Amino acid sequence: MRNRRGLFIVLVMIFSAGITPIVIRITQSEGMPSLVIVWIRLWLVSIGLAPLIWTRYRKELARLTKRQVLLSFIAGFWLSLNLLLLFAALEYTSVLMTSVLRRTTPMWIVLPEIILFGVVFSRRFWLSLVVTLAGVTMVGLGGLSAVEAGSDPLLGGAMALCGSLCFGAYLLIGRQLNNLIPPLLYSFLVFFSSALVTSVFVIATDTPVIGYSLNGYLWAIVVTILAQVLGHVFMNLTLQFFTATAVAIILQVGVVLSAIIALFVFGEIPSLLQVIGSALVIYGVIVTTMEQTKAKWKHRPQTRK
Numbered sequence: 503m504r505n506r507r508g509l510f511i512v513l514v515m516i517f518s519a520g521i522t523p524i525v526i527r528i529t530q531s532e533g534m535p536s537l538v539i540v541w542i543r544l545w546l547v548s549i550g551l552a553p554l555i556w557t558r559y560r561k562e563l564a565r566l567t568k569r570q571v572l573l574s575f576i577a578g579f580w581l582s583l584n585l586l587l588l589f590a591a592l593e594y595t596s597v598l599m600t601s602v603l604r605r606t607t608p609m610w611i612v613l614p615e616i617i618l619f620g621v622v623f624s625r626r627f628w629l630s631l632v633v634t635l636a637g638v639t640m641v642g643l644g645g646l647s648a649v650e651a652g653s654d655p656l657l658g659g660a661m662a663l664c665g666s667l668c669f670g671a672y673l674l675i676g677r678q679l680n681n682l683i684p685p686l687l688y689s690f691l692v693f694f695s696s697a698l699v700t701s702v703f704v705i706a707t708d709t710p711v712i713g714y715s716l717n718g719y720l721w722a723i724v725v726t727i728l729a730q731v732l733g734h735v736f737m738n739l740t741l742q743f744f745t746a747t748a749v750a751i752i753l754q755v756g757v758v759l760s761a762i763i764a765l766f767v768f769g770e771i772p773s774l775l776q777v778i779g780s781a782l783v784i785y786g787v788i789v790t791t792m793e794q795t796k797a798k799w800k801h802r803p804q805t806r807k
Contacts, residue, residue: 508743511736512752518733520759523597524767525725526589532718536589537700537709542722544582544697547730551690559687570683571691577675578695580668581734585696586703587665595658597764601757602638603662604669608751611670618674626789627748634754634786640779641757673741673749680741689735754783 529539555563591600608631616623672692679688704711740749758780765771 508740511739511743514732515736515740516752516755516759518728518736519753519756521763522725522729522733522756523588523592523601523760524763525721525728526592527597529718529721529725530589530593532715532721534714534718534722535709536593537586537703537707538711538714539722539725540582540585540589541697541700541704541711542719543585543726543730544693544700546723546726548690548694548697551686551693555687555690559684562684562687566683570679573675573679574683574688574691575695577672577679578692579699580672580675581692582696582699582703584665584668584672586700587661587668591658591661591665593658594654594661596655598641598757598761599655599659600662601760602641603659604666605638605754605757606635606663607666607670607673607753608635610667611674614670614674618678630786630789631751633782633789634751637779637782637784637786638754638757640782641761641776643775643779676737676741677745685739685742686735693730693734752787755787758783 526539530536588600588604591604612623612631676688676692683691703709737749737753740752744752761776761780
């Protein structure tokens with residue numbers, strides 16, 4: 503039953519990761535700034551979760567230590583930066599290139615996870631990491647001739663890469679806290695702190711949050727449901743079953759799914775290189791999932807005898 507639950511959570515997370523960039527691009531086409539979309543997204547989910555947290559996790563909320571609250575807010579800070587950089591990157595470069603570059607997170611978090619959490623990965627795991635990243639690279643290179651590069655691909659690519667670093671920090675903190683705090687409570691703390699950080703950006707840049715089209719607000723709600731509820735909430739749940747590095751690799755499937763959806767929505771036909779790369783990504787994810795299910799990682803001895 504636990505394995506089935508974990509599989510369902512992973513599938514929902516992958517679906518969200520694949521379709522979210524497409525919906526974000528549609529929302530931006532309605533004339534709504536990226537900062538406003540992120541602001542709406544974070545406050546909607548925070549307000550929506552508040553009654554549930556108060557009724558079900560009031561005792562757990564009162565028992566939180568200062569360190570847990572501080573780490574949750576730090577994770578929220580990194581999450582807000584990740585979202586702002588992702589949305590901004592989509593304004594300057596293509597959906598595919600943004601997805602490829604922001605999914606380089608495994609490259610940045612493997613070493614910290616080994617040092618901080620004492621995680622030991624098998625040889626097959628390392629092979630799956632290499633294969634997956636190679637596949638993602640092929641998907642990106644294969645899309646250069648079929649997808650518009652955007653108004654400023656270098657700037658957009660740099661933003662996506664910086665976003666992947668922020669996302670890695672967010673995953674590492676979540677990995678540490680998810681076994682100590684109920685996942686839903688942790689998600690609320692992170693989303694609320696992210697909403698506060700985003701509000702500071704809104705005020706500092708004097709960006710209006712009203713006056714946009716009805717379609718823009720409706721699509722912003724769709725982004726919230728797909729990305730925040732089905733995406734980040736389920737991702738925090740996934741960290742109970744897999745390591746942060748494994749979650750980051752599993753999310754690579756979202757790159758492939760984005761390319762498939764873009765084929766039907768924007769008429770973007772994938773090249774042969776993209777097809778081969780997609781197959782490598784899927785293979786790498788399957789190997790990673792199998793290795794993590796077998797629990798072939800362990801913490802350094804920290805218990806007292």
